[in-house]
Amino acid sequence: MRIEAYTQVQQLYNTKKVSKAQAKGSAGLSDKLQISDFGRDIQIAKQAVAASQDVREDVTASIKSQMQVGTYDVSVERFADKLLKRYEEMR
Numbered sequence: 001m002r003i004e005a006y007t008q009v010q011q012l013y014n015t016k017k018v019s020k021a022q023a024k025g026s027a028g029l030s031d032k033l034q035i036s037d038f039g040r041d042i043q044i045a046k047q048a049v050a051a052s053q054d055v056r057e058d059v060t061a062s063i064k065s066q067m068q069v070g071t072y073d074v075s076v077e078r079f080a081d082k083l084l085k086r087y088e089e090m091r
Contacts, residue, residue, distance in 0.1 A: 035043070066072035 063072060
């Protein structure tokens with residue numbers, strides 16, 4: 001009697017049983033992703049920010065043209081007033 005041959009045949013049958021069981025078990029399972037309303041709002045906000053421009057051209061276009069021509073003038077008094085106002089807000 002050859003015991004070795006019996007164990008080899010038994011191993012073949014065991015691997016088939018395992019693979020059938022795995023196939024049946026995984027067929028009914030599925031992954032689901034649920035995003036909360038707050039998460040959806042964050043995604044919409046991120047998309048809106050990504051779609052917007054970094055620089056507001058309507059504001060900067062006039063300043064750029066004045067700088068290129070050389071007519072852009074900064075009022076030292078207004079700058080100092082704004083700087084002090086910002087400093088007071090931060091305190």
